[in-house]
Amino acid sequence: MYAFIVNPAAGHGKGKRVFLRISNSKLYSQLDCRYFYTDAAGDAERIASELCTIKNTNLQVIIVIGGDGTINEVINGIGSKSIPLAFIPGASGNDFARGTRITGSPLEIFEKIVSDTEGGACPYWSGTYSLDLQDERLFVNSIGFGFDAQVVRQANKSAAKKLFNFFRVGKLSYVFALLNVLIHFKPFQVKVVADDKRYIIDRCFMVTVTNHPYYGGGMRIIPNAAIQPDRMSLLLIHSISKWKVLALFLTVFWGGHRNFKEVNIIEASQIEISVSKQNMCQIDGDAVYFSRCSLSKNATPISMIGNSRKAQAVEVIMEKIEGKASVTGKET
Numbered sequence: 001m002y003a004f005i006v007n008p009a010a011g012h013g014k015g016k017r018v019f020l021r022i023s024n025s026k027l028y029s030q031l032d033c034r035y036f037y038t039d040a041a042g043d044a045e046r047i048a049s050e051l052c053t054i055k056n057t058n059l060q061v062i063i064v065i066g067g068d069g070t071i072n073e074v075i076n077g078i079g080s081k082s083i084p085l086a087f088i089p090g091a092s093g094n095d096f097a098r099g100t101r102i103t104g105s106p107l108e109i110f111e112k113i114v115s116d117t118e119g120g121a122c123p124y125w126s127g128t129y130s131l132d133l134q135d136e137r138l139f140v141n142s143i144g145f146g147f148d149a150q151v152v153r154q155a156n157k158s159a160a161k162k163l164f165n166f167f168r169v170g171k172l173s174y175v176f177a178l179l180n181v182l183i184h185f186k187p188f189q190v191k192v193v194a195d196d197k198r199y200i201i202d203r204c205f206m207v208t209v210t211n212h213p214y215y216g217g218g219m220r221i222i223p224n225a226a227i228q229p230d231r232m233s234l235l236l237i238h239s240i241s242k243w244k245v246l247a248l249f250l251t252v253f254w255g256g257h258r259n260f261k262e263v264n265i266i267e268a269s270q271i272e273i274s275v276s277k278q279n280m281c282q283i284d285g286d287a288v289y290f291s292r293c294s295l296s297k298n299a300t301p302i303s304m305i306g307n308s309r310k311a312q313a314v315e316v317i318m319e320k321i322e323g324k325a326s327v328t329g330k331e332t
């Protein structure tokens, strides 16, 4: 069975339009397909979790249609179960699709998914996080602390977002939010422990941890962040003037921001981030308050199909991790 989890509201209705294009196709009618629409936050996670536990469904793949928030929920619903996962972007941000090289029209992606069910999976390692000692959860793209989280919160709560989405220029809501937050933003003190290194930064602007290069709807925030087991990429921006922040966000599309002296990029397996005064953090585009966060890489990779990364069986990668061969640390 091909199980579709569809967020019809994603991208101001794009999720539904993408699914209708697929469900009206000849290929869809020839296969054993079922679909589940989400109604509200938490539905995609619950549906994915139920699909993984129901026996005798002959489930071949869960295909998610929506945005990064929907794929985040589904990955948390699947957890460590070995169900192949595919994603057809149906929103405006779509950083997960960029990062995992999901390309083509929705129908082309669907055709690729169907051919990959014959054996074309490649692994994807999400990250785990625990906020303020709560239970661990997974993030698919990135977690950001400080400035970017406040921008996400501002954009999500702004009434203008609906209007921008209606005119299909949803990204403009982030530009407006960025300018708005920048005016009032105050740098904060943060302590970052990355493996055996400790950093205490007095005038921190933001800290971002990613599983792949893309962020904020196409910005290449850490251009060489590899999809890999064990290690996450971390970007730190500190001691920077507000004018320079504007310049930085203009150069981020081609990676020029890496040359700013206020920017540091490192890799680590275990990361602890703590702030003395409660601050904001965004997880795959969802903003919440935090004081302390522990991060690591999820040991169990997701078996992804339907993307253009070169396929390699998840079992082969797992053997490498377990030490039977050397790990390159680069995307396969």
Ligand SMILES: Nc1ncnc2c1ncn2[C@@H]1O[C@H](COP(=O)(O)OP(=O)(O)OP(=O)(O)O)[C@@H](O)[C@H]1O
Binding pocket: 007, 008, 009, 010, 011, 012, 038, 039, 040, 041, 042, 043, 066, 067, 068, 069, 070, 071, 073, 091, 092, 093, 094, 170, 285
């Ligand atoms: N039927 C629904 N109506 C409204 N909200 C929903 C529905 N189903 C799910 N949601 C909520 O929508 C959230 C965000 O969805 P998602 O990120 O996939 O799309 P999006 O926010 O429109 O994406 P983008 O901002 O990139 O266009 C989900 O995490 C969930 O909380």
